[in-house]
Amino acid sequence: MKVTIPFSEFCQRDTAGNPKGGLTADASSVTSFGLWVNEIDGTDAASSGTVSGTIYYDGITAVKTDTASPSFEKIGGETPTAAPTATPAPTEAPTPTTTPKPTETPTPTAAPKPAEQKTQDMYRLYNPNSGEHFYTADASEKAHLVSVGWRYEGIAWTSPKKSDVPVYRLYNPNAGDHHYTTSKKERDWLMQKGWKYEGIGWYGSAKGASIYRLYNPNAKSGAHFFTRSKEEKDILVKKGWRYEGISWKVVK
Numbered sequence: 001m002k003v004t005i006p007f008s009e010f011c012q013r014d015t016a017g018n019p020k021g022g023l024t025a026d027a028s029s030v031t032s033f034g035l036w037v038n039e040i041d042g043t044d045a046a047s048s049g050t051v052s053g054t055i056y057y058d059g060i061t062a063v064k065t066d067t068a069s070p071s072f073e074k075i076g077g078e079t080p081t082a083a084p085t086a087t088p089a090p091t092e093a094p095t096p097t098t099t100p101k102p103t104e105t106p107t108p109t110a111a112p113k114p115a116e117q118k119t120q121d122m123y124r125l126y127n128p129n130s131g132e133h134f135y136t137a138d139a140s141e142k143a144h145l146v147s148v149g150w151r152y153e154g155i156a157w158t159s160p161k162k163s164d165v166p167v168y169r170l171y172n173p174n175a176g177d178h179h180y181t182t183s184k185k186e187r188d189w190l191m192q193k194g195w196k197y198e199g200i201g202w203y204g205s206a207k208g209a210s211i212y213r214l215y216n217p218n219a220k221s222g223a224h225f226f227t228r229s230k231e232e233k234d235i236l237v238k239k240g241w242r243y244e245g246i247s248w249k250v251v252k
Contacts, residue, residue: 124156132222169201204248
């Protein structure tokens, strides 16, 4: 802001600041000058009869002008300079943080393979004297029966060594033959009829090949027969055996 004050606005004052009268017409005889401010109503600028305040300016220059009254001119779009404020203390630079290292991606592990099921072969033997077929997983029992005249007919099927499907083995001391079932109810009923329970002969599977059960109504011993072969089952049915359904499942 440029403020122009004509020489005619100045007046001579005494040492106490009181006006003494007009200035001399010869401006060249002026050796010093002062600027005073008036109190604004309602402010605390005046204290004990004295007006106090601060005027900030960039410079004072004596110029020749035809202006007869004070003028105020805004220069270059500038805004009035505000009173200087205390320079704030420099902000302490933040301590740099350590950049975290990227987390190493874990190597995916292969899914564990299911444990391989342990199996056992079931041996099939035939007694030519009684007509009974006998099944066992015990190689020693098989060898003993062969030594006393039973015919070994090979591996009947392959069963799991352990499962939730036990096959119960029973013996009829009167007829001298064996029976095999997964039914507790049938096992208990035969025991009531005099059959001897010999324990779990082997185990069946939850799924796999089927074991067919057939009954010979004419036989006195070895009346039941078990086979994995559908062809053998069909032949026996044609010869008069009764098909009683699937007894259990086996691995193969």
